[in-house]
Amino acid sequence: xxxxxxxxxxxxxxLPEGADRKCAIxxxxxxxxxxxxxxxxxxxxxxKSLTAKAIxxxxxxxxxxxxxxxxxxxxxxxVQVSYERLxxxxxxxxxxxxxxxxxxxxxxxxxxxxxxxxxxxxxxxxKLERQGKAIQLLKDVKLPDxxxxxxxxxxxxxxxxxxRAMIAMALALSPKxxxxxxxTTALDVTxxxxxxxxxxxxxxxxxxxxxxxxxxxxxxxxxADRVAVMQEGLIVESGKVDQVLNQPNHPYTKxxxxxxxxxTPRAPRKKSDESVIEVKKLxxxxxxxxxxxxxxxxxxxxxxxxxxxxxxxxxxxxxxxxxxxxxKSTLARCIIRLMDYDDGDVSIDGTNISKxxxxxxxxxxAKMQMVFQxxxxxxxxxxxxxxxxxxxxxxxxxxxxxxxxxxxxxxxxVGLDSKSYDRYPHEFxxxxxxRIGIxxxxxxxxxxxxxxxxxxxxxxxxxxxxxxxLDDIRIQMNLSMIFITHDLRVAAxxxxxIVVMRYGEIVEVGTTSEIFSNPTHDYSKELLNAVPGKGWxxxxxxxxxx
Amino acid sequence: xxxxxxxxxxVSRRLLQGIPIILAIIVLNFFLLNLAEGDAVDVLAxxxxxxxxxxxxxLRAKFGLDKPLPVQLLVYLKNVVxxxxxxxxxxxxxxxKLIVDRxxxxxxxxxxxxxxxxxxxxxxGLLAAVSLNTWKDAVITVFALITYATPLFWVGLMxxxxxxxxxxxxxxxxxxxxxxxxxxxxxxxxxxxxxxxxTITLSLFYLALYTRMMRASMLEQYGLDYxxxxxxxxxxxxxxxxxxxxxxxxLPVVTMAGVQVGALIGGSVIVESVFAxxxxxxxxxxxxxxxxxxxLLGIFLLSSALVVAVNLIVDVIYSFLDPRIEIG
Numbered sequence: 001x002x003x004x005x006x007x008x009x010x011x012x013x014x015l016p017e018g019a020d021r022k023c024a025i026x027x028x029x030x031x032x033x034x035x036x037x038x039x040x041x042x043x044x045x046x047x048k049s050l051t052a053k054a055i056x057x058x059x060x061x062x063x064x065x066x067x068x069x070x071x072x073x074x075x076x077x078x079v080q081v082s083y084e085r086l087x088x089x090x091x092x093x094x095x096x097x098x099x100x101x102x103x104x105x106x107x108x109x110x111x112x113x114x115x116x117x118x119x120x121x122x123x124x125x126x127k128l129e130r131q132g133k134a135i136q137l138l139k140d141v142k143l144p145d146x147x148x149x150x151x152x153x154x155x156x157x158x159x160x161x162x163x164r165a166m167i168a169m170a171l172a173l174s175p176k177x178x179x180x181x182x183x184t185t186a187l188d189v190t191x192x193x194x195x196x197x198x199x200x201x202x203x204x205x206x207x208x209x210x211x212x213x214x215x216x217x218x219x220x221x222x223x224a225d226r227v228a229v230m231q232e233g234l235i236v237e238s239g240k241v242d243q244v245l246n247q248p249n250h251p252y253t254k255x256x257x258x259x260x261x262x263x264t265p266r267a268p269r270k271k272s273d274e275s276v277i278e279v280k281k282l283x284x285x286x287x288x289x290x291x292x293x294x295x296x297x298x299x300x301x302x303x304x305x306x307x308x309x310x311x312x313x314x315x316x317x318x319x320x321x322x323x324x325x326x327x328k329s330t331l332a333r334c335i336i337r338l339m340d341y342d343d344g345d346v347s348i349d350g351t352n353i354s355k356x357x358x359x360x361x362x363x364x365x366a367k368m369q370m371v372f373q374x375x376x377x378x379x380x381x382x383x384x385x386x387x388x389x390x391x392x393x394x395x396x397x398x399x400x401x402x403x404x405x406x407x408x409x410x411x412x413x414v415g416l417d418s419k420s421y422d423r424y425p426h427e428f429x430x431x432x433x434x435r436i437g438i439x440x441x442x443x444x445x446x447x448x449x450x451x452x453x454x455x456x457x458x459x460x461x462x463x464x465x466x467x468x469x470l471d472d473i474r475i476q477m478n479l480s481m482i483f484i485t486h487d488l489r490v491a492a493x494x495x496x497x498i499v500v501m502r503y504g505e506i507v508e509v510g511t512t513s514e515i516f517s518n519p520t521h522d523y524s525k526e527l528l529n530a531v532p533g534k535g536w537x538x539x540x541x542x543x544x545x546x
Numbered sequence: 547x548x549x550x551x552x553x554x555x556x557v558s559r560r561l562l563q564g565i566p567i568i569l570a571i572i573v574l575n576f577f578l579l580n581l582a583e584g585d586a587v588d589v590l591a592x593x594x595x596x597x598x599x600x601x602x603x604x605l606r607a608k609f610g611l612d613k614p615l616p617v618q619l620l621v622y623l624k625n626v627v628x629x630x631x632x633x634x635x636x637x638x639x640x641x642x643k644l645i646v647d648r649x650x651x652x653x654x655x656x657x658x659x660x661x662x663x664x665x666x667x668x669x670x671g672l673l674a675a676v677s678l679n680t681w682k683d684a685v686i687t688v689f690a691l692i693t694y695a696t697p698l699f700w701v702g703l704m705x706x707x708x709x710x711x712x713x714x715x716x717x718x719x720x721x722x723x724x725x726x727x728x729x730x731x732x733x734x735x736x737x738x739x740x741x742x743x744x745t746i747t748l749s750l751f752y753l754a755l756y757t758r759m760m761r762a763s764m765l766e767q768y769g770l771d772y773x774x775x776x777x778x779x780x781x782x783x784x785x786x787x788x789x790x791x792x793x794x795x796x797l798p799v800v801t802m803a804g805v806q807v808g809a810l811i812g813g814s815v816i817v818e819s820v821f822a823x824x825x826x827x828x829x830x831x832x833x834x835x836x837x838x839x840x841x842l843l844g845i846f847l848l849s850s851a852l853v854v855a856v857n858l859i860v861d862v863i864y865s866f867l868d869p870r871i872e873i874g
Contacts, residue, residue: 011722053774056778057775087780087782089780090778090779090780091778091779091780091781095778095779096778098775103770103771103772104771104774104775105775106770106772106775106790106794107794108793108794108868108869108870109789109790109793117779117781117785117789118779118780121779121780121782121785122780153869153870156869214574338820521795
């Protein structure tokens with residue numbers, strides 16, 4: 001057997017006293033070879049990121065530290081080496097890229113300087129050599145106009161460009177190992193596909209070992225050679241990618257894979273012809289108004305929603321898909337008038353609501369409710385769950401006892417204990433909070449539910465539960481739903497019809513099966529092509545599911 | 547568009563915006579001051595001991611105080627626009643000459659205070675954050691807490707008692723030794739000598755504030771992702787602290803310093819009184835009791851112009867420190 005590039009032996013990382021478990025990771029064994037991509041998959045809290053950080057000696061000491069085990073790199077044990085030696089290894093022999101390139105780059109330092117300092121601290125080169133090398137790197141990662149990029153600051157680049165710059169930095173000294181910690185999670189799907197491709201290309205150029213941390217099985221299917229699945233600090237299964245994805249052994253792996261929504265749209269349902277919401281030529285512009293003290297200051301104008309017309313039919317789920325900045329959230333907010341629009345008409349049940357005043361709107365509001373993306377930010381931390389849910393009915397004129405009864409009933413509908421009534425939001429997990437958010441939206445017995453990325457902040461197993469809950473409720477309460485998502489897998493499983501948006505405009509509308517099997521617009525095709533793991537046929541999915 | 551042009555355009559626009567702000571401040575101040583009972587004539591008459599009502603009426607007519615308030619305001623505004631700030635009957639001098647004479651000592655005191663407070667605040671905060679949870683951090687934190695909680699006037703008096711009276715290191719009051727007739731460099735040295743105690747007194751509170759802010763800001767920045775990136779790049783801790791973290795940590799401190807220049811003028815009233823520093827603060831204090839409204843309004847006008855100017859300067863500095871802030 002040849003010597004591994006990196007081998008982690010019986011590594012345990014201790015958490016501070018009072019944490020929910022003693023070890024962040026427990027007796028972990030991993031190996032990585034040159035030219036190989038090892039994916040570590042797991043849900044949040046599984047310890048996958050800490051494993052990566054431990055290799056680089058980046059654990060948040062002194063609270064979190066290595067308890068036992070070794071990390072062998074070449075002839076050295078990275079747990080034991082001196083700080084100075086570790087510093088030399090970082091960035092030159094082992095380098096790392098992170099999830100969110102905006103926060104991972106120093107906001108007040110130019111890209112050129114941030115690349116330059118790697119050379120300054122690891123190699124002796126003249127200023128001119130360093131500059132030439134940096135420009136070459138930026139060219140390698142396919143950034144346009146590398147010379148100019150050198151002088152830009154992170155906020156001036158797009159998310160994908162920032163991640164490319166990050167990769168350029170990580171590859172500056174042709175490292176033997178590249179650790180990528182969820183490098184595409186914060187990016188749009190088309191950008192993600194490009195970045196994954198770039199990482200693959202760079203890997204073959206430098207023959208480095210890539211340790212790729214992710215929660216997305218689609219990404220795993222696309223780039224991994226081998227996979228290790230982590231659950232609560234333990235590696236529950238590892239092996240070749242085909243084997244783990246198609247014949248998983250461990251029940252946890254099976255359940256995770258079963259929870260990944262399929263790209264094959266679900267069977268179409270009977271469509272009603274009765275329109276609930278009708279949107280005509282809606283327009284919304286940001287930054288248009290001029291302030292009195294502006295003195296002719298020119299403002300940037302963003303056409304967030306342009307000339308959008310659509311119908312929502314009784315009982316259907318209409319998906320709005322698009323990448324960040326496509327205007328899908330703005331459109332949804334405009335439809336239910338959480339935001340005022342510049343132009344256009346919205347009717348609900350045939351009544352035009354675009355010109356209604358505050359008081360007139362109030363009874364109409366009960367008909368349209370919203371579920372938000374971030375279950376942590378969308379619940380007031382100082383109000384008890386019961387009151388959060390009961391607030392709506394109270395405002396709409398129900399008596400206190402009625403509202404309370406309704407809130408308790410809804411808690412059981414969304415699968416929460418009735419004891420939750422007197423608790424505060426921070427006592428709940430992300431999935432439970434999203435259930436609370438749904439209960440709140442249902443409290444007013446709405447006809448239309450607008451769900452803005454309701455599952456994108458959740459782990460895949462929780463995501464499956466919430467989607468199921470939404471589906472059950474929709475049938476039970478005969479709701480019509482507008483479902484905003486960037487994830488085409490989710491859209492395939494949830495939506496009856498799909499609207500594809502780009503730059504504030506609708507580029508294509510169709511039934512889910514039409515869009516998935518026969519997209520007409522180039523952009524829809526591009527989106528579908530970029531979905532990670534689309535080649536991964538889940539033939540064993542049914543037998544693997546629990 | 548090129549950057550210099552952009553900044554020039556921005557500055558001129560902000561200066562234009564400053565005009566209505568300053569006018570509004572004048573109007574507000576005018577009415578506020580007139581809310582107070584009594585006028586300059588009452589004070590003059592009171593001091594003279596014997597003044598007939600007829601004589602007081604005559605004086606009021608002479609000063610224009612018999613006219614209705616809106617008329618007085620319009621007259622004042624008209625004068626301000628022509629850069630005439632009026633006449634101080636109390637001091638028998640034009641207001642503009644008076645406040646310009648007194649402006650330089652105050653400016654000197656303020657500038658030295660800001661340099662001391664911001665400079666040492668940043669240094670101490672940095673030191674405390676770098677040596678977190680060590681004795682250095684503890685000493686700095688306790689020092690900051692104590693100075694933060696001590697009233698200005700008490701510090702001033704204690705300074706005089708300890709350093710002037712007991713040790714005799716520094717003069718007790720004034721800006722220079724007038725009897726010595728120093729010239730050139732000797733005069734600079736003399737003024738600097740007189741400046742020490744008032745500056746320390748005025749800056750202690752702000753020093754504590756900036757120390758605490760800088761410490762908190764550094765610690766916050768240490769926790770951010772880009773610091774992890776910098777470590778992962780194999781940079782030394784020195785480089786991370788002084789190049790990456792420091793510059794980001796400075797931003798909130800600079801903002802705060804800019805906002806507080808206005809408050810500093812208020813604080814200087816106390817310090818100037820304690821140390822008999824011949825600045826605007828002391829002048830404002832005296833003219834308040836003399837009901838010398840013209841002079842007071844002039845001082846307020848100058849102070850508000852100063853605050854507007856300093857805010858503008860801070861904003862421009864900020865745009866250099868933080869490339870995310872776009873001017874224009």
